[in-house]
Amino acid sequence: xxxxxxxxxxxxxxxxxxxxxxxxxxxxxxxxxxxxxxxxxxxxxxxxxxxxxxxxxxxxxxxxxxxxxxxxxxxxxxxxxxxxxxxxxxxxxxxxxxxxxxxxxxxxxxxxxxxxxxxxxxxxxxxxxxxxxxxxxxxxxxxxx
Amino acid sequence: xxxxxxxxxxxxxxxxxxxxxxxxxxxxxxxxxxxxxxxxxxxxxxxxxxxxxxxxxxxxxxxxxxxxxxxxxxxxxxxxxxxxxxxxxxxxxxxxxxxxxxxxxxxxxxxxxxxxxxxxxxxxxxxxxxxxxxxxxxxxxxxxx
DNA sequence: AACAAACAGGTGTATATTCACATTATAACG
DNA sequence: CGTTATAATGTGAATATACACCTGTTTGTT
Numbered sequence: 001x002x003x004x005x006x007x008x009x010x011x012x013x014x015x016x017x018x019x020x021x022x023x024x025x026x027x028x029x030x031x032x033x034x035x036x037x038x039x040x041x042x043x044x045x046x047x048x049x050x051x052x053x054x055x056x057x058x059x060x061x062x063x064x065x066x067x068x069x070x071x072x073x074x075x076x077x078x079x080x081x082x083x084x085x086x087x088x089x090x091x092x093x094x095x096x097x098x099x100x101x102x103x104x105x106x107x108x109x110x111x112x113x114x115x116x117x118x119x120x121x122x123x124x125x126x127x128x129x130x131x132x133x134x135x136x137x138x139x140x141x142x143x144x145x
Numbered sequence: 146x147x148x149x150x151x152x153x154x155x156x157x158x159x160x161x162x163x164x165x166x167x168x169x170x171x172x173x174x175x176x177x178x179x180x181x182x183x184x185x186x187x188x189x190x191x192x193x194x195x196x197x198x199x200x201x202x203x204x205x206x207x208x209x210x211x212x213x214x215x216x217x218x219x220x221x222x223x224x225x226x227x228x229x230x231x232x233x234x235x236x237x238x239x240x241x242x243x244x245x246x247x248x249x250x251x252x253x254x255x256x257x258x259x260x261x262x263x264x265x266x267x268x269x270x271x272x273x274x275x276x277x278x279x280x281x282x283x284x285x286x287x288x289x290x
Numbered sequence: 291a292a293c294a295a296a297c298a299g300g301t302g303t304a305t306a307t308t309c310a311c312a313t314t315a316t317a318a319c320g
Numbered sequence: 321c322g323t324t325a326t327a328a329t330g331t332g333a334a335t336a337t338a339c340a341c342c343t344g345t346t347t348g349t350t
Contacts, residue, residue: 009188009191009192009195011262011277012188012258012262013169013173013262013265013266013273013277014169014170014172014173014184014261015184015188016277016280016281017162017165017166017169017170017280018166018170018184018185018188019208019209019210019284020162020166020280020283020284020287021162021163021165021166022209022210022211023209023283023284023287023288024158024159024162024283024284024287025159025162025163026287027159027287027288027290028158028159039159039160039163040163043154043157043160046154047154050154063164064164064167064168065164065167066167113157116159116290117156117157117158119286119290120158120283120286120287120290121158123286123289123290124279124282124283124286127279127282128158130279131276131279131280131283132156132158132161134269134272134275134276134279135161135162135165135276136161137269137272138165138168138169138265138269138276139164139165139168139169141264141265141268141269142165142168142169142171142172142265143168143172144268145172145261145264145265145268
């Protein structure tokens with residue numbers, strides 16, 4: 001259990017994806033810092049903005065995120081009054097919407113995000129679209145297994 | 146801020162990497178479950194096994210993981226007596242080693258991990274080596290930005 | 291020897307992630 | 321109509337992640 005193990009680890013899909021995820025997240029969060037948003041928070045705000053109003057379960061589907069993860073992730077956003085959670089159509093469901101402050105924050109974050117994305121894409125010399133389709137396929141494979 | 150926002154999000158490197166990371170992690174953790182290991186735990190055990198004995202800082206470098214993250218991640222492993230943390234060369238440093246139980250656990254986990262990796266690679270029709278080099282490049286780009 | 295710089299490590303705080311389980315509300319059905 | 325299944329959400333517990341900051345140790349310089 002020596003060099004061989006180390007080599008296997010360095011080729012492990014999970015290990016490498018998590019590593020890349022950490023590195024890229026840190027880079028995006030540094031970029032988004034002036035807007036005071038973490039990476040998942042930006043995603044949530046953007047998704048809510050795109051729908052105007054969604055239930056929690058539907059939003060989790062859109063974000064491909066565990067529903068209970070989303071529930072927790074909404075907490076710091078509601079505390080900071082960036083989103084509001086209102087009673088939904090049912091007495092079961094709720095709907096999530098942006099507040100004015102949330103819209104403003106998102107508006108401030110979008111150029112920062114765009115800048116980070118542009119830096120990544122330029123660093124990859126146009127390979128990102130390819131990588132994206134590969135990643136999409138990888139997700140499909142992982143979810144089927 | 147409508148369809149356009151949603152589209153941007155669906156092309157965001159960070160968002161997609163995190164999504165893929167979640168999906169693949171779940172798949173690997175389901176595979177490793179009989180050994181009672183989470184994905185990062187497997188990585189730590191494998192890295193420790195490959196070195197016999199390492200300091201915490203060095204191990205964090207190997208894993209490309211924040212040092213303080215590693216410190217926390219070692220906790221459940223030491224609690225379960227899979228690794229032991231001993232005084233190092235200095236009075237500053239410590240060394241991390243596998244216990245007997247840790248070796249046994251890793252030995253049980255390796256075939257499970259290999260199976261998961263094989264399923265992923267077969268699902269990707271040999272594209273994984275390409276994707277790996279792309280991911281490596283992506284990490285380099287993110288860390289330079 | 292005295293002091294500053296660099297090194298190894300830990301803690302506080304906050305967010306993110308997920309599973310198992312619990313709760314309440316609606317829908318379906320016999 | 322009452323019972324059962326399904327849907328929407330929340331909570332407890334555990335791990336993961338990382339930044340800012342703190343402590344003690346060694347090294348290097350004068």
